[in-house]
Amino acid sequence: MDIKTLTFIVVGLTFALYIGIAIWARAGSTTDFYVAGGGVPPVANGMATAADWMSAASFISMAGLISILGYDGSVYLMGWTGGYVLLALCLAPYLRKFGKFTVPDFIGDRYYSQTARTVAVICAILVSFTYIAGQMRGVGVVFSRFLEVDITTGVLIGMALVYFYTLLGGMKGITYTQVAQYCVLAFAYTVPAVFVTLQMTGHFLPQTGFGATLADGSGQYLLQRLDGLSTELGFAAYTDGSKSPIDVFAITMALMVGTAGLPHVIIRFFTVPKVSDARKSGGWALVFIAVVYTTAPAIAAITKTNILNTINGPDQQGVMYEDAPTWITNWEKTGLIGVGEAAKAGDEPMFFSNDERSNVRVDADIIVLASPEIASLPNWVVALVAAGGVAAALSTSAGLLLVISSSVSHDLMKRTLMPQITDRQELLAARIAAGFAVLIGAYFGINPPGFVAQVVAFAFGLAAASFFPAIILGIFHKRMNSTGAIAGMVVGVVFTLSYIIYFRFINPAADNPEHWWFGISPEGIGTLGMMFNFVVAFVTLKFSKDAPADIQEMVESIRYPKGAGAAVDH
Template identity: 55%
Template sequence: MDLQTTIYIFVGLSFSLYIGIAIWARAGSTSEFYAAGGAVGPKMNGMATAADWMSAASFISMAGLISNMGYGGGLFLMGWTGGYVLLAMLLAPYLRKFGKFTVPQFIGDRFYSKSASTIAVICLLTASITYIIGQMTGVGVAFSRFLGVSSDTGIYVGMAIVFAYAVFGGMKGITYTQVAQYIVLIFAYTIPAIFISLQLTGNPIPQLGLGSGFSGTDMSLLAKLDLVVTDLGFGQYTTTTAGSTLNMFMYTLSLMIGTAGLPHVIMRFFTVPSVKDARSSAGWALIFIAILYTTAPAVAAMAKLNLHGTVNTAVKAGGDLYAPEASIKAEDRPDWMKRWEKTGLLKFTDKNGDGRIQYYNDATKNPDAKAKAEAAGWKGNELTVNADIIVLANPEIALLPNWVIALVAAGGLAAALSTAAGLLMAISAAVSHDLVKGIFAPDISEKGELMTGKIAMAIAIVVAGWLGLNPPGFAAGTVALAFGIAASSLFPAIMMGIFSKKMNKEGAMAGMVAGLLITLFYVFAHKGIFFVKGTDFLPMIGGANSFFGITPEAFGAVGAAVNFIVAFVVAKVTSPVPHHIEAMVEAVRVPRGSSAVTGAH
């Protein structure tokens, strides 16, 4: 069976499974639509949470980022995993005990203010819509390569699939669909990694293969990779960092607290029967997430070595990396390169007209490497590889069987669709439950609220699709920006709502607004969106990354600090918290009676 037919079968079967589950698990009440009736078991919720959390960024992009950045890419592993631990330990159990459906509802009740709830909705929508752009883009990338359609068509198909199981199933349908999606994506991620680890090191466990010996040599795989990339003029893989130490720290911290503040992940803990189950499901989710996250570094390193080995035959065969015959002829490049060239995510330009692909570092500071490259007729790097293709192309680079490539296609789509569904659920709940029922129409019937939620979900899908088709100019950093927004606006408010009995509504609202605005200002100023008298605003604040060299993707941690400071200052000079609110906060933090809590509102 040819590759394309195999892909159609695998993707078609997975989509049929998702739609079938949606039909079986249709939501019949607001409790089922928003919180799956509060009846999901810990293990199943842990699996669904893992699928909700491991987005296209985790499945498609993370290993590619690590592959490109080397050691510095580890900040994504530390930030996202550490953030989930923060969420599981500091937020999830307490929010579950509060017994509400959504984050804005918690903030509105805790800070005894509909205005606070409205601000939280604005922050949630800003973060969720920004995040979903990346998911829809991931759907487009996967479809354009594997189904032979344009990325626009891929987004339309993705919208239709999500509509089928999210609008009708609500959180109940999404939950069971995400369990299936987790199974698909984890097999799709780990099976190719096992095959490739066996090929390169003889060890079937990728996590151990990363530190094992490289086949046919007396050095480890990482030592071999370091030797290859430095000889080709690239930075040493195991020591390269993401900018300054301060920026790397702030980037990691921003991802951590942004993770803990993401509303679509928090909502998953409202679906279990009790606080005990919330803690248990958090532990299970961490185990399920760790399977992929501990595999990602091995996938990144092995894919990078295989890529160099494909373009430069001397990498695996030994010999001079700069010898004319070491670089493969363009006409001999493998079929997988030709397939990915059609997507525009892999590009080859024969700059010196020798008919070969010379993949050396344009920005090398290694004079020896540069001299050897120029002696071989090099006139600049001739191969451009987008980080997003590393995982999806990995089994093709390693010449694995067609069914493995098809499985990866299904896994990539499962990762993007599962997170998109979770984000859309958060958006729908914020609009229908927090805005319509909470503020504009508090007397709306349950049936009316359920219909409003479905309409809000449908509109959100259309908006998400439109943004995927017409991404804004700053779309390249949308995932990191979404984490920054959640970190600077929602996380501090939730933390203070749980752990500070003295934080009042004025402080919380001022903090959320300040944190959100300063983060958006820094990001948009960096992207050249703010102009003053026709001049880019950045020179007026000191240039790009002007705040101690911190990049926009890392600025969420600064925004969070501003949020905390503004909140406590404003709280000091405004009216104190009512006594009944202080008592409520104390009750939420004490575990007594937690088993009796339900998802009722």
């Protein structure tokens, strides 16, 4: 059976599963819609959290960036993994104890200010829109190749599906859909990895194959071979880095603290019955995340080795286009691969051959999706990877849509503008807001400002510069007042957003280390924005009154949790 038919079958079956779960777990109240009734078991919540957090950037683009950037790409792996540890250990249990539906809800009540709540709503929407653009782009990339439609059509298909089950199920439907999506994406990620690792190193586990010798009898280690192939083509060795230490630090830190400030991940910890369950679900999520994240470096290295071997041939003299394998011609149709002269026309990284006619430009977002075809694996494995990529993108998109809809309906309307509206009216407002959100997200998915992982990195930077300081100070600095928190959030997010817009849209020609502040790239500027946030908050506190006594007492009760603390709407 051909790839297209198999993909229709496999992806269609997973779609039917997701829709069936959404119908079964449809939301009947605002509590169901926002926090799944607060009754999700820790293991299920851990699995749903892993799916929510491991977006298209994790599934599709992270290994691609590691493959193309080599050592420099490891910042994404380190930053995202470390950030989740920070979130699970330092923030999640305390936020669960506070018992609010959303992050803006926490900030509004902790800082006793509707202005703080409104600023937080704006930041949540901004972060979520930036993030969802990457997910919609991921869906479009998958569909453009495997269903043989253009990227725009692929984005529209994904948009319609995710809106349907978000609209119907709310957090309750999303949670159990994400459990299924985690199973699909983890299976789809690891099965091809096992095949390609066995093929190249003879090892069953990708984690051990990454550091093993090749199965061709040469005695060379995988990374030694890859370093040699890279240097022969005039590139730096795969294991050498070109980024400056300050930029590596800044990107890693921005991804770490951005993870700890992501509203769609934080809200997952409000869905469990007790504070202790929030801790347990955090631990389970780490286990489930590790399945994919410890596999990514092996996929990156093996796939790049296969690509370089393919375009240079066994004699390292280059393979002519007419002799190129079918995976190159298949992906060339999507515009995500350029060959020969077309390779020079794009901005994506290019793998040079020793014959100019077989130069290949490869979009980072196809490395994982194309890896089974590059390794000549069976068609059913290729279809499985397509289903996994769609599951990763849709699971995170659903969580982000819920953040946007709840920020508008609950935090902006119910808590600020129209406190008299009924539950039914609030649910209607949430669903309408989700509709507008998915349309805007689809637009940016069709017209993205970069690779999937780059777009997502911008979202993490914005979260780092806005939410992280406000949340961490709200929990651990009881004297911090509303004036300091508001000023810090505004300065942090405006600075970070302005920096990204300037270098990516206004003056992209200046997007290089010579023009960056302190050598920090737009992907890492959230670290500097976070520092500005902290500094402005503390300076403002110095010249204003401390938080009221009752707020300080409330903060003490959050830091020393006793009991469950049900999620309620005050």
